[in-house]
Amino acid sequence: MATILGISAFYHDSAAALVVDGDIVAAAQEERFTRKKHDPGFPACAIEYCLRQAGKTPADVDYVVFYEKPMRKFERLLETYLAFAPAGFKSFSMAIPVWLKEKVHLPRVIRKGLGEGTRAPIVFTDHHESHAASAFFPSPFDEAAILTLDGVGEWTTTTYGVGRGNRIELTSQIQFPHSLGLLYSAVTYYCGFKVNSGEYKLMGLAPYGRPVYKDLITRHLIDLKPDGSFWMNQEYFNYCQGLTMTNGKFDALFGGPARNPESDIEQKHMDLAASIQAVTEDAVLAMGRTIHRETGMKNLVMAGGVALNCVANGRLLREGPFEDIWIQPAAGDAGGALGAALFAWYQLLDNPRAPRVVDQQKGSYLGPRFSSSDVSQFLDGARATYSRAASEAELVDRVAALLEQEKIVGWFQGRMEFGPRALGARSIIGDPRSPKMQATMNLKIKFRESFRPFAPIVLREEASRWFDIDPRHESPYMLLVAPVLDEHRATVTDEQREIMKNDPDLRNRVNVPRSSIPAVTHVDYSARLQTVDDSRNPRLAALLRRFQQRTGCPVLVNTSFNVRGEPIVCTPEDAYRCFLGTEMDVLVLEDAILLKEDVKERLDDKAREKYLAQFQLD
């Protein structure tokens, strides 16, 4: 018996997770509570929530597990600095005070953060061990090959090995500065997007481009071996010694300086996105083949930031040697908190891991939930006008009818998601058949002009009738991209084809209706799929089923419940504020339904500006 608290903090996306006797009781990112996107601080609120959820106090915690070894990371910074000195003094002198203040004294910081009464020993796991544990232990497999890929942990950037029963063993690794994650981030930076969050946008930009720079990348930047191992030429990068990712030599290679954020996206950036995406897919497929050959495992599990590349994941599943793949939904460093806690329970305390059929991630619905009475209390306090559905059948019936009328619905149900994606607990949903839905959602709800289509949610049993996914496979965590099937594609005129290929305005390209579900179909007919089933999210499955009965379409648009730059909403209050601040038509908070036309309270322009100004553009 043990209560284990996992923590990841002080880099990017702090989080806490609580594992009680092997059961994942709670997990959440700090940003959802502090409303500061990617909050890297000590996850005090997330810890407090996890303990509350389990009905425990800090004194009940038996072990605190931190997701990486701070002194080894410090050693990497120091050694990297010394290797490049005197270059890099500026970045070194910026990093050092933070290290001396917080990270070197981490045990003290953690004890102080948890407050009086915590006597639990503090254990430090290895960064990639935490990723690997987060991928294997919750997975449905008794044994599997493991692949972790990220920017960098202490020293390691890539590992693979095997998980069996209650143990993981990582047998091979690639070390800093050679890193697929950092290479992707370097191109993300060069294309004018934010490192550590804009990678997802770059992936979404890739279908507009042609991989014309692929040769240049593999000739100069990365030497990719047939077995998937690689070596990067540091002459082109600045992340070891500087404050930027790339340098003048990189600029010269691609014919000019990095794109200014918010300036126009040119064909060159799309081609670069397509090129780095192609290189990444080649690397992931090659690694997959090697790992399969060396481990002899049928199944694969993955984690680390690069495992959020759902296009590469989709190809690995369709074209690769593995029968099935499971990916940790919180694949980035937030998931390290969960991995660290599970590593302690299984590997360090040697508790048995029972055979299983379904994964133990619980749909990744591991965050706080709010009851109907919590919701009423809030809405009554806010003097909001709302009605209440008497039953779930009535709720899904009413919402399906509103969706059919092209209403945009804020859907707030059950426990909040753990990980970067909204999976139907804190989502904004709409009708994917509507040709104007993509533009409306982007401009009136998210306040962004986006070149990316939205992601579809689809009934699990209908997925293979709409998308190219094997009926044996599922994508419950939106980590696989699959093409829309031919039969749902629309006939495109020559004129439209020309727009799709060459219009300088990407919004025009994405707005050509390519399929019967245009809002969720990318220009290359791909879709970032989430399959919805009755066991993980019965209410959402019921809604999809009702929508299908009305329209014949078992698919809805799903985007995260937030505006641009805002962390996904956590509480009814966050959701209500976002509802008022945007042109969302309907808000469904558990069983309460609010229609915008009935709501008297409106944010005037000034109040809306103030609301939006809180969040830094991502």
Ligand SMILES: [Fe+2]
């Ligand atoms: Fe990581």
